[in-house]
Amino acid sequence: MSSAVLATPAATAPVGRMLWKQTVALLLARLRNPAFSVLSLGLPVMFFLLFNAIFGSQHVKTGVSYATQIMVSYATYAVGNISVYNFGIGLATDRERKLDLLQRAMPLPPWVAIVAYIVFALVFALIALAILAIVGTIVGGVRLGAGTWVGLTWRLLVGSLPLIGLGMAIGYGASASTASALANMIYLPMLFLSGIFVPFNVLPSTIQSIGKFLPTYHYAQLAWQTIGTNTESTFTALMWIAGWSIALFAVALRIYRLDVDQKFR
Amino acid sequence: MPPVIELDHASKRFGHIEAVKDVSFEIGQGELVALLGPNGAGKTTSITLLLGLRTPSAGHARIFGLSPTDRRARSRVGVMLQESGVPDTLTVHELVDLFSSYYPHPLPVDQAIGLAGLTEQSKQQSRKLSGGQRQRLYFALAVCGDPDVIFFDEPTVGMDVESRRVFLASIKQFAEQGKTIMLTTHYLEEADELAERIIVIDRGVLVADASPTEIKSRVLAKRIAFRSSSHLREADFEGLPVTNLKIDEKGVRLLSNSPEAVLRELFRRNLDIKDLQVTGADLEEAFLSITGQPEPAAS
Numbered sequence: 001m002s003s004a005v006l007a008t009p010a011a012t013a014p015v016g017r018m019l020w021k022q023t024v025a026l027l028l029a030r031l032r033n034p035a036f037s038v039l040s041l042g043l044p045v046m047f048f049l050l051f052n053a054i055f056g057s058q059h060v061k062t063g064v065s066y067a068t069q070i071m072v073s074y075a076t077y078a079v080g081n082i083s084v085y086n087f088g089i090g091l092a093t094d095r096e097r098k099l100d101l102l103q104r105a106m107p108l109p110p111w112v113a114i115v116a117y118i119v120f121a122l123v124f125a126l127i128a129l130a131i132l133a134i135v136g137t138i139v140g141g142v143r144l145g146a147g148t149w150v151g152l153t154w155r156l157l158v159g160s161l162p163l164i165g166l167g168m169a170i171g172y173g174a175s176a177s178t179a180s181a182l183a184n185m186i187y188l189p190m191l192f193l194s195g196i197f198v199p200f201n202v203l204p205s206t207i208q209s210i211g212k213f214l215p216t217y218h219y220a221q222l223a224w225q226t227i228g229t230n231t232e233s234t235f236t237a238l239m240w241i242a243g244w245s246i247a248l249f250a251v252a253l254r255i256y257r258l259d260v261d262q263k264f265r
Numbered sequence: 266m267p268p269v270i271e272l273d274h275a276s277k278r279f280g281h282i283e284a285v286k287d288v289s290f291e292i293g294q295g296e297l298v299a300l301l302g303p304n305g306a307g308k309t310t311s312i313t314l315l316l317g318l319r320t321p322s323a324g325h326a327r328i329f330g331l332s333p334t335d336r337r338a339r340s341r342v343g344v345m346l347q348e349s350g351v352p353d354t355l356t357v358h359e360l361v362d363l364f365s366s367y368y369p370h371p372l373p374v375d376q377a378i379g380l381a382g383l384t385e386q387s388k389q390q391s392r393k394l395s396g397g398q399r400q401r402l403y404f405a406l407a408v409c410g411d412p413d414v415i416f417f418d419e420p421t422v423g424m425d426v427e428s429r430r431v432f433l434a435s436i437k438q439f440a441e442q443g444k445t446i447m448l449t450t451h452y453l454e455e456a457d458e459l460a461e462r463i464i465v466i467d468r469g470v471l472v473a474d475a476s477p478t479e480i481k482s483r484v485l486a487k488r489i490a491f492r493s494s495s496h497l498r499e500a501d502f503e504g505l506p507v508t509n510l511k512i513d514e515k516g517v518r519l520l521s522n523s524p525e526a527v528l529r530e531l532f533r534r535n536l537d538i539k540d541l542q543v544t545g546a547d548l549e550e551a552f553l554s555i556t557g558q559p560e561p562a563a564s
Contacts (some may be wrong), residue, residue, distance in 0.1 A: 011337075011340065011369040011370070012336045012337060012340045012369055013340065013366060013367055013368050013369045017366055018366050018367060021362070021363050021366040022363065022366075025352070025355060025359060025360075025363045026352075028354070028355060028359065029352040029354045029355050032354035032390070033354050096350075097349075097350025097351070097353075098346070098348050098349045098350050099349065099350050099351060099352070101318065101346060101348070101349055102344075102346055102349035102350070102351070102406075104318055105316045105317070105318055105339070105342075105344045105346065106339065106344075106364065106367045107336050107339035107340040107342075107367050107368060107410075108367045109336065263318075264318055264319060265319060265320060
């Protein structure tokens with residue numbers, strides 16, 4: 001076969017615009033899906049309001065109100081939710097309805113679809129955080145400086161990376177229905193064992209020693225550093241998070257390859 | 266100019282199963298070709314090779330002389346897959362707009378929606394569409410990028426008679442605009458009605474590549490049909506050179522390569538025969554005689 005020279009070079013569509021459209025479409029689709037938007041945006045606020053009403057007037061330590069502590073905790077929960085559920089259930093659903101197959105046949109580079117997922121998760125995390133911040137400030141009387149908010153935001157985004165790896169591993173491996181069950185079975189216990197849902201020091205010491213291994217424990221530690229209620233240094237927390245990220249992304253990549261090889265080889 | 270669509274001694278093996286065996290064909294610009302074959306013949310596998318969804322185990326698939334995975338090739342290809350889904354909370358307009366953004370020179374969104382006959386459903390979320398409307402949405406997604414080549418994999422499955430008629434008409438319209446179209450089907454009359462060229466594939470092997478007329482003329486078989494007041498059973502035809510024998514309340518129908526011998530024997534046995542008809546096989550029968558498959562359960 002002679003090397004094909006086309007009379008007119010076949011143009012391709014601009015990738016930036018594709019990424020933008022892909023991200024906006026995800027945002028619209030997710031916002032209209034009550035299961036996802038309530039879980040990601042509603043539940044953290046609801047838990048905050050509930051526990052703030054019960055314990056809000058107490059103090060965790062001098063200068064830090066209980067409301068501040070749980071607002072930061074539910075912020076880790078909110079951002080973690082988006083990481084686990086967006087990638088876990090979202091990717092599994094795309095695979096189940098064979099959107100992945102259709103997209104593969106399109107002139108859409110596969111990486112654009114994945115980057116759109118990540119950009120979407122970032123944007124949604126910021127929305128969730130903004131809602132919590134407003135409710136926390138108005139209802140819970142939480143007062144944090146601008147610098148603290150910025151510090152909290154980057155820590156939440158970096159700290160939730162292992163959970164994106166976890167979500168991707170579930171999303172590329174499980175069917176849509178098992179993905180949801182699996183995500184809850186893995187992620188929810190992690191929140192309890194890491195001191196996000198209940199104070200860490202009330203847990204039995206054996207449970208505590210398990211909890212200290214979990215990515216969510218170090219994620220919460222990283223976030224609490226902004227209000228000084230941490231027991232672990234930023235450096236240690238970041239090392240754990242880096243380790244978990246590498247491990248979970250490696251697992252996710254392996255599962256992704258298996259899925260792609262089976263369908264597209 | 267390289268051919269628009271090309272399989273070049275392509276084979277595809279899944280484990281021990283060879284789904285496509287050394288298939289070659291070239292399709293030029295503006296051709297409307299039906300890829301015909303029974304279920305499991307390798308039609309969809311051939312399409313997935315041409316779409317770059319799978320890689321041939323041997324040989325090549327090319328679109329405009331390029332690898333089908335090349336984004337320049339994909340930017341000129343539209344596709345309607347047999348099984349595919351889209352996010353169900355997006356509207357028809359949003360989905361067409363999204364898929365248009367994948368292509369360098371898409372049609373205006375409203376025009377693509379209009380071509381699919383979904384203008385009224387434009388603002389509806391895809392989960393609220395009926396089965397037929399959903400098929401039309403996939404049609405809109407296939408054509409919205411104004412591609413030069415369009416693949417339709419079993420496009421009319423599950424469509425009612427009217428949607429099917431409208432759908433086939435719009436495919437013809439695309440062909441008249443100079444688009445190259447390949448569709449797979451196991452509806453034989455659909456291939457006959459629509460395509461100028463039929464490629465028959467069976468058990469992974471290309472068994473015929475010709476015009477519908479040529480395919481029909483290749484068939485030696487004649488169809489014999491008659492009614493009888495005697496209660497005939499299949500056993501009465503034992504030893505006769507017949508295939509595809511059917512006996513029911515409408516009478517007896519069969520195919521035979523030597524109809525004269527069959528009739529001579531039937532008359533010799535003194536069976537009561539009324540309304541005798543001997544005709545050339547139609548495309549469906551031609552197809553059966555080419556592939557040697559038993560009559561599909563559907564008919």
